[in-house]
Amino acid sequence: MTDGRQAAERQVREWLDEYSAPTAGAAHLLCDRHDPSTVAFTLVEPDLTSTPFTHGELADESRRMATVLVANGVARGDKVPVLLGKRRELIVALVALWRIGAVHVPLFTAFATGAIVLRVEGASASVVITDASQRSKVDPIDAVTVLDVDELAAAAVDAEPFTDDAAIGGDGTLVQLYTSGTTGKPKGVPVPLRALAAFQTYQHYSLDVADDDVFWNAADPGWAYGLYYAILGPLVGGRTSLLFNAGFTPESTVAVLTAFGVTNFAGAPTMYRALRAGADTSGVALRRASSAGEPLTPDIVEFGLAHLGTEVRDQYGQTELGMVIGNHWHADVALPLRSGSMGQPMPGYAAGIVDGQIALDVENSPLLWFTGYDAAPEKTAERFTKDGAWYLTADTGKVDDDGYFSFTARDDDVILAAGYRIGPFDVESVMVKHPSIIEVAVVGRPDPEGIRGEVVEAFVVLREGFTGSDELEAELQALVRDGYSKHAYPRRVHFVESLPKTPSGKVQRFILRRGDA
Ligand code: ATP
Ligand code: MG
Secondary structure, three states: OOHHHHHHHHHHHHHHHHHHHOOOHHHHHHOOOOOOOEEEEEOOOOOOOOEEEEHHHHHHHHHHHHHHHHHHOOOOOOOEEEEEEHHHHHHHHHHHHHHHOOOEEEOOOOHHHHHHHHHHOOOOOEEEOOOOOHHHHHHOOOOEEEEEEEHHHHHHOOOOOOOOOOOOOOOOEEEEEEEEOOOOOOOOEEOOOOHHHHHHHHHHHEEEEOOOOOOOOOOOOOOOOHHHHHHHHHHHHHHEEEEEEEOHHHHHHHHHHHHHHEEEEOOOOHHHHHHHHHHHOOOOOOEEEEEEOOOOOHHHHHHHHHHHHOOEEEEEEEOOOOOEEEEOOOOOOOOOOOOOOOOEEOOOOOOEEEEEEEEEEEEOOOOOOOOOOOOOOHHHHHHOOOOEEEEEEEEEEOOOOOOEEEEOOOOEOOOEOOOEEEHHHHHHHHOOOOOOOOEEEEEEEOOOOHHHHEEEEEEEEOOOOOOEEEEEHHHHHHHHHHOOOHHHHEEEEEEOOOOOOOOOOOOOOHHHHHHHO
């Protein structure tokens, strides 16, 4: 182990010890302990006007908001769904809830009522916090009282500050978040307070957010990557972060990157793909770029180098874990990149391959905080080996002799064709090089001839100006045969308008497999 890595492991233990204390409180760790004059967030509106929002203002506004929430019946331990865009009051409401010792249940603004009901019912919530722009989605839910955040904020102006900071302790629950639903029904994940140590580790060692960086994680805080690393990570580390109050478009993303001189950017592969497909990135000059959530195809790594100022580094995690393996940027733990590898375990984790799956060594991963899904013991049991020694991710992968991990596929997505195990990602990485293709998803479907088990089929979204044809299909098949392997070429290529995705933009291959897309 290098000196840098050893120092990182010590630092991580220090954070973990502090945040695991039985008296730890979230508002103190996220806000009150920081210099009140430091900017917590640069709040950016869709028209690119911006406001600095300091830790002092956040402390004051969240104390008053907490008093108003208590007056509205919110109590310690309550699970409170919050449906708000990336606005000032979202942050104020969250810190207010944590002062009281309540649990935040994130709702994504792109959700329709069905996804909201699943989470509200799962949380047995009695109140929901939202605003006028989102309210129509929660009003139909009979069981809950809807609190309008602007009314709460107006009442808070004259309210006495709430002076307590609920000491929920390291094991106390801060958030109940749901997985993305890429493979089926989303699972509820309670996030304990001590997970803040893991989030700070990623922010510091993987993303390498430095004091003079302009940092922006464009992911939405309705999901793990956005909540953990656009809100909680920046707050616990006390470093300024951009919060852009709009959904993702390539144009607005480039506008923000350029206007604010962003130097450190994090986002999902789908964002980088959209930037590549049609944005003028000539004004973008990044020092660091990181990607998570889905496999990063090599073309995006190169696109970053050529057009964003730096390569895009692939990093890996789950809602249940936060980020755990990565091509880390911080000099203390960075190692040379290897093509196709998503890197090494973060400080605070040890990983291995168990039964083909990427797995975490429980005993040697002090930062591991997952203790089980909400009300789903049988799903929880699937996450651990029988002896409890390993956490199983349900993602298949490999590790080389030097400890570089690579992702093969989600266990469910592995294709079993004529005795071979084929990872869709490898085939997709080859196909996406073709100039006609914006996006492609590869799945296994039952062999109509009943011989090969499954056959490989590809679903392709074409760039404007291209149309699907038998010739193009043959060309794409040849590309895989020659550029990757004969056994994995797609027997059929479907040309489609779009791919089925989760609201966070992940391809749902199970829908393509089922054939009802
Ligand atoms: P669900 O569990 O509900 O099916 P999900 O697994 O997509 O949804 P998340 O927790 O948001 O929900 O995503 C974690 C998964 O995303 C990982 O298990 C892995 O399959 C994929 N993933 C995340 N980062 C990477 C990466 N860098 N490379 C490859 N896959 C990744
Ligand atoms: Mg999952």
